[in-house]
Amino acid sequence: MVEPSQIALPLCARMPAGAQRIVVGSANRAAIEALQGPMRWPFHVAVLTGPPRSGKSLLGRWARSYHGEGGLDVIDDAEQLDETALFHRWNAVQQGGSREGEALLLIANSDPLGGGWRITLPDLASRIGGSLQLAIRPPDDEMARELILAHAEQRGLSLPDGAADYLVPRTERSFAAIEALVAAIDRISLERQTPATMSVWRAALEVLHGPEQQRLF
Numbered sequence: 309m310v311e312p313s314q315i316a317l318p319l320c321a322r323m324p325a326g327a328q329r330i331v332v333g334s335a336n337r338a339a340i341e342a343l344q345g346p347m348r349w350p351f352h353v354a355v356l357t358g359p360p361r362s363g364k365s366l367l368g369r370w371a372r373s374y375h376g377e378g379g380l381d382v383i384d385d386a387e388q389l390d391e392t393a394l395f396h397r398w399n400a401v402q403q404g405g406s407r408e409g410e411a412l413l414l415i416a417n418s419d420p421l422g423g424g425w426r427i428t429l430p431d432l433a434s435r436i437g438g439s440l441q442l443a444i445r446p447p448d449d450e451m452a453r454e455l456i457l458a459h460a461e462q463r464g465l466s467l468p469d470g471a472a473d474y475l476v477p478r479t480e481r482s483f484a485a486i487e488a489l490v491a492a493i494d495r496i497s498l499e500r501q502t503p504a505t506m507s508v509w510r511a512a513l514e515v516l517h518g519p520e521q522q523r524l525f
Contacts, residue, residue, distance in 0.1 A: 358444025
């Protein structure tokens with residue numbers, strides 16, 4: 309089970325040193341816990357969906373590394389794959405494991421049960437619909453704080469104490485918006501050749517959202 313607020317990548321030597329870490333929070337904790345036990349998935353197949361920039365591909369790489377070679381077949385952007393080819397990959401797992409792994413994780417931008425991922429092949433639609441559905445939700449305030457700090461650390465951006473507490477109520481609760489905010493703070497700090505203090509935070513918020521006082525949630 310997942311205990312810490314962050315799990316570091318790599319979890320094994322097969323991942324490159326310095327790989328991006330995963331922030332664990334209310335939005336993705338259930339999905340991460342499920343990814344650790346693919347033999348418990350219905351038909352040994354799961355579908356992982358989530359909003360843009362929510363770390364779906366990163367979780368797929370972590371899960372594949374976590375289970376080692378031959379443990380998990382991961383297909384990113386599964387909705388872009390030819391449906392007949394995807395149907396064969398699903399069936400291969402049922403017949404004792406595909407050449408890539410004994411279980412199959414499909415990563416998609418749209419929920420196949422919600423109508424966003426339109427599967428035209430009836431047999432494939434029923435099989436995908438019967439697989440385990442995992443969804444990454446929007447981050448809550450606590451996770452948003454951790455994401456701000458993680459993105460800053462990844463960029464080598466030093467944020468003073470209290471930065472995340474100031475920024476969270478003033479920006480949109482989405483993975484993409486949080487990533488864009490930290491990128492804007494980093495860019496403005498570099499352009500001004502000054503540390504990322506409150507004046508830089510305010511400038512980044514105004515660039516992304518308009519005047520700060522109009523963007524309090």
